[in-house]
Amino acid sequence: MLDDQQLLRRYAADGSETAFGELVARYVNLVYSTAFRRTSGDELLAQDVAQLVFTDLARKARLLPKNVVLAGWLHKATRYATAQMLRSERRRQAREQEAVAMNALTSESTSGWEQIHPLLDEALDQLGHADRDALLLRFFEQRSLAEIGHALGSSEEAARKRVSRALEKLRAFLIRRGVTTTAVALSTAISANAVQVSPAGFAAALASASLAGAAAGTGTALTLVKFMAVTKLQAGIVSAVLVASVVAPLVLQNQVHARLGEQEQALRQRAEHLRQLHAENERLSRLLVSAKISQSLPNDQFNELLRLRGQVGSLGKEVKELTRLTAVVSTSGSNVIAAMEQLWSGRVNQLKQWLEGNPSEKIPELQFLSKRDWLDGIYPHTLQTEESYRSAMSIMRANAQAFFQVAS
Numbered sequence: 001m002l003d004d005q006q007l008l009r010r011y012a013a014d015g016s017e018t019a020f021g022e023l024v025a026r027y028v029n030l031v032y033s034t035a036f037r038r039t040s041g042d043e044l045l046a047q048d049v050a051q052l053v054f055t056d057l058a059r060k061a062r063l064l065p066k067n068v069v070l071a072g073w074l075h076k077a078t079r080y081a082t083a084q085m086l087r088s089e090r091r092r093q094a095r096e097q098e099a100v101a102m103n104a105l106t107s108e109s110t111s112g113w114e115q116i117h118p119l120l121d122e123a124l125d126q127l128g129h130a131d132r133d134a135l136l137l138r139f140f141e142q143r144s145l146a147e148i149g150h151a152l153g154s155s156e157e158a159a160r161k162r163v164s165r166a167l168e169k170l171r172a173f174l175i176r177r178g179v180t181t182t183a184v185a186l187s188t189a190i191s192a193n194a195v196q197v198s199p200a201g202f203a204a205a206l207a208s209a210s211l212a213g214a215a216a217g218t219g220t221a222l223t224l225v226k227f228m229a230v231t232k233l234q235a236g237i238v239s240a241v242l243v244a245s246v247v248a249p250l251v252l253q254n255q256v257h258a259r260l261g262e263q264e265q266a267l268r269q270r271a272e273h274l275r276q277l278h279a280e281n282e283r284l285s286r287l288l289v290s291a292k293i294s295q296s297l298p299n300d301q302f303n304e305l306l307r308l309r310g311q312v313g314s315l316g317k318e319v320k321e322l323t324r325l326t327a328v329v330s331t332s333g334s335n336v337i338a339a340m341e342q343l344w345s346g347r348v349n350q351l352k353q354w355l356e357g358n359p360s361e362k363i364p365e366l367q368f369l370s371k372r373d374w375l376d377g378i379y380p381h382t383l384q385t386e387e388s389y390r391s392a393m394s395i396m397r398a399n400a401q402a403f404f405q406v407a408s
Contacts, residue, residue, distance in 0.1 A: 028077065031050045032047070116179060134152065351393070355393065366396065
């Protein structure tokens with residue numbers, strides 16, 4: 001039987017796995033039991049320590065002295081490896097506890113935000129302009145203290161103190177209004193929730209509308225100032241109308257041609273479908289005549305006949321509408337806009353006639369709408385169903401209320 005030194009030399013010389021396996025078998029209990037005691041009975045951690053010790057032995061076997069007592073070397077290596085593993089384990093537990101604390105703080109800030117956000121702007125209004133600017137830069141713009149100090153014309157340390165004092169003033173106001181919170185929770189809640197991302201593309205559309213409004217002169221500027229006081233829903237409607245009034249004359253003709261080209265293609269497809277349905281309708285009608293009584297047809301054929309007749313009627317209406325639109329395509333370029341305006345003017349009259357029969361849909365503000373307002377509001381409703389009439393009137397009422405408030 002080979003001793004420890006012989007097994008070490010054989011492994012060091014030719015990397016014998018058999019020799020190394022024998023050393024592991026001899027000393028695994030010593031290493032594992034030492035690690036088990038030092039880890040307070042943690043079996044999994046003791047196994048990890050044993051793996052680390054024997055990996056270290058395999059790496060350093062060629063460097064060990066010839067007269068080394070392997071049991072003593074392994075015991076010492078186990079002691080060091082256990083200490084290293086315990087430090088790593090404590091750091092891991094500390095990180096986990098920190099993560100749990102952060103999650104709890106985030107949850108607390110989210111629930112607290114429900115109480116804070118209705119009062120936040122009012123509380124900011126109570127601060128002096130320097131304090132308010134400091135908080136806006138810190139928590140809304142996510143600026144560093146150095147950047148805040150530069151913006152306010154002071155040092156970084158002065159900016160830190162101003163932010164701290166302003167936050168305490170904000171917290172004191174909230175406490176007076178019945179919202180109990182700490183400075184840390186308040187700052188976390190504001191940082192996490194105060195700024196909402198605007199819709200995609202909104203910045204570009206807003207820039208275009210603002211530049212167009214500035215180019216239109218002081219009258220448009222005054223209108224824009226007034227409309228900022230309107231509610232969010234109404235402001236959205238007004239801004240959409242303002243943008244449309246600026247860009248519509250430039251792109252309407254191209255859009256009309258493109259739209260009518262698509263509708264002409266749809267007309268051809270639906271006409272072909274209608275022709276096929278007519279043929280099928282004729283076939284089933286001949287079966288109906290030959291049987292003398294409709295109910296003598298098999299149930300599936302009789303139901304199919306009724307379904308096809310309904311489709312024929314519906315498609316017939318659509319073909320008529322598309323035929324009217326196709327006629328517009330054939331007009332000269334200079335008459336396209338006039339033709340479309342005539343088409344939509346007819347629909348405006350159609351909507352007004354429906355409104356006379358449904359007086360509950362009226363509001364006094366509708367009298368302030370111009371012909372152009374009616375045209376802009378009704379597009380693109382085709383008024384083929386009761387739902388489309390009510391949808392178009394909902395938009396018209398909102399437009400009328402918004403413009404009435406702006407005008408007043």
